Amino acid sequence: MAVNFFYFLVFPGLLFLGVAGAFLSWFDRKVTAMVQFRKGPPVLQPFYDFFKLLLVKETILPKYGSPVIFLLAPVFAVFGATMAGVFILLPLFNITTGFRGDLLVIFYLLTIPSFSYILGSLASGNPLASVGSSREMKLILSYELTFMLVLAAVIMKCGRQFDLYSIIAAQQASSPFAASVSGVLLFIVAIFCIQAKLALVPFDMAEAETEINHGVFIEYSGAAYALIRLAKYIMLLVLPSLVAALLLGGFRLDGIHVLWSLVKVIGIVLLLTLIRNTNPRLRIKQAVNFFLVWMNLLVVIAIVLIALGY
């Protein structure tokens, strides 16, 4: 029992996820700066941001909203991201324990952050936040089916096992799932799904700095916003790790393989960053169409290919 608290709070839970996620966020910002011919922030910038918000900045609550939900929503977001992260990283680090969650649980936990942002933004009573949360909800509706189909396809590839331990073990016994035609298709779709889940351009219409001033987060400041930043750092680590576990064969922690494992996650983040720096923001209708028609089509083709044995 006590060791499970350690898993949740320290490693691979809250502390580890937060710190590693913050470094990934720095990596993302540095690459962005390089793409735009800027110098970019120092390595510790994400930590400076977080602690400035948490300790220095004043928190302002909405006057005509619901302060309790407004303050609790970021806490739920951090919880959902951390819990999913623990259930994803435990199998990746090959820590066997009775405390585990299967893919269905992970899928539902990963929607908690987005759901909490929506609750929080509605609780602020700000019309711009309302626009943002409407877009966030529609985005969830469009990618949720696609994301589930990707998971289902992986489950199908693995002979209907749906816990990450067996999925990783199956890949390490033979070859990563991505090393097949259907796997490549699934990888492409999965990348776009997590791009949307992370609300990165071209799917950042819920935050859209230039039109609705950060949308769902417009009213957040101080400690509450610090927690939201933390949840975002964590998600930036958790979602690429999930893709690495599902399709790239997971981590191996012996000798040179450690480096490979790192390259997998960083490589996916690099891909996400490059996509977000070379694309304009979509309108919500385009995004819904993109997932409902094109991405679903790709997954269905992948599923048919899997059924045929490719």
Added chain:
Amino acid sequence: MNEFTGIVSGFSVCCMLQLLIGIPVAAGLLLFLVPEKYLNAKGIAALLVNLAVFCLALRLFFSSGLMSAGDGNAISGCIRISAGAVASDASRYIIFGIDNLSRLIVAAAGFFAFIISLYSLVYNKINKVRNFNSWFLITVGCSFGALLSDNLLLFLTFWGILGITLYMLIPGRNEESSAAAKKTLILIGASDSIMIIGIALLWWLTGSLSMNSISVPTDNTPGALAFLTLLAGSFTKAGAFPFHTWVPDYTKDAPASSSSLLPASLDKLLGIYLLARLTRDMFILSQWLTFLLLLTGVITITGAVMMALIQHNYKKLLGYHAVSQVGYMILGFGLGSPIGIAAGLFHMINHAIYKSGLFLAAGSIEKQTGKEDIDDLGGLSGAMPVTFAATLVFSMSISGVPPFNGFASKWMIYQGIIDFGNGPGFVNQLWIVWLGLAVLGSALTLASFIKLTGGIFLSRRKQEFSGIREVPALMWIPMAVLALLCITFGVLATNLIVPKLFTPVSGDFVFTGFWDSTFVSILVLISILLGIVIYLVSGLKRFRREDSFIGGERIQDQAAYPTPEYYKTISEMDFPAWMYDKAGKKWFDIYDLSRRFVLWLSRQFSLAHDGVLSGYALWVFAGLIILLLVMI
């Protein structure tokens, strides 16, 4: 039929069954004699009767070792009530049976009847239904009757009375609500008469009317037809596609206590009880019928929730969800595996908990504000904190947010679907379709509850609601109890609730997935505590409160972006637009379709009435000749 001999501290089970059905019905009939002006006394009397009945149901539930795992699938004892009061021939038909399934559902029905009658004590004053308490009690007694009868004709009798009480529990205060009541009565009545055909077919096939002893294969036409006709009855009662259309209309106009008693809890329990009996005991499903069940399941889930997405009236929105959730239960029973059955039952109980709670909350909002549209409401979370907290819990449960109960049962259904994929048939090979659409339905449910909770409680507070207060304690206590149950059923799902309540009915199974609900719930609590500590350290007391920032503009009334507008973009897209257009024209409403068909038919017949005497004479002779030919 073996006599059940379990004597439980003075009460024989036989006697308990008679009391369970007899007390509420008798009390209901007696209450007709009390004038309406003693409403409080009538309410209290009904509450006491419901409490007594609930205690009896609980006692029956715990009464013997029958609930232990193993012998769960067989009816373990049947009671033939001796023909004291009734004629000796009739006693052949008055046969009650009890097994783990009916025992569980009777206990649940007793609980909901008690909770809702507690709520009705205050709510009765505004619900405008004459003799509400009498009809309420008769409903409860007849539900027990239907759940406990073993003879199909007896079952159908109780089942039929329930259709009438459903009709009596909605006031005909204007044209719209009268139309809704009429529609409900006609659909339910029609389904009952279809069921008679099914029962006749069963009699013809097996020569028996006892649910306990029938087991009919469905790979031949009569068997399949008997199954389908009885299925129509189950679907109409539970409110599944395509017989669902009475539910949203009923909930829109009926008082919250009626909606929460019948369409939300008892009708679901009964409809799914019949479905369970049909799929588990009375029929052996063929591949095509399984396909049909699963297909109706996913169509019900996604279709109804798409309709819920565009509703503005919150009671009608809840009505559509009362339909959509049935799809998950049908999926569970369609799978037919022990985990599927347990998941279907678990979802049925969960649904009854949160949906009756949501209707009670809707009643409270309506009582305090007098508004029926989400657009007219907003920012009530501060004014009605308990109602808000309960609604939030119910909404998260129904949308399947972990660790609430709705998540636990959906998680089991998904597991069942993945296991189902291991089978050889073509229905099994389609498991990804069932899984994908069930998950899509869950996401859409989340979307429409964002609209409901956000629109009513969270958005910007309106000036006109500054005087609104919380409902009286007798109204919020039932909601709070139901919300706590949602949490308890979710937190203890895998280690206590499912093994103790549902495995005895479904048979043993092992979870193929991993979900430690209790420990995760502890972690949720720890996270909330940590969050509070963080806010306290950063100076919660000094937090400033300011009006919203909208890019430096001064905020005006028109500047709102209300939640009902959220999904307009979706309803404008090609396929949804087509669907909503056809739904607006009532293409999916079997009531309207059959009405159109009947009108068309009568027009055809009216063509024969040309008013020419020789024409009529010709008809008469033609009829006579056909009659003679048939007779010869």
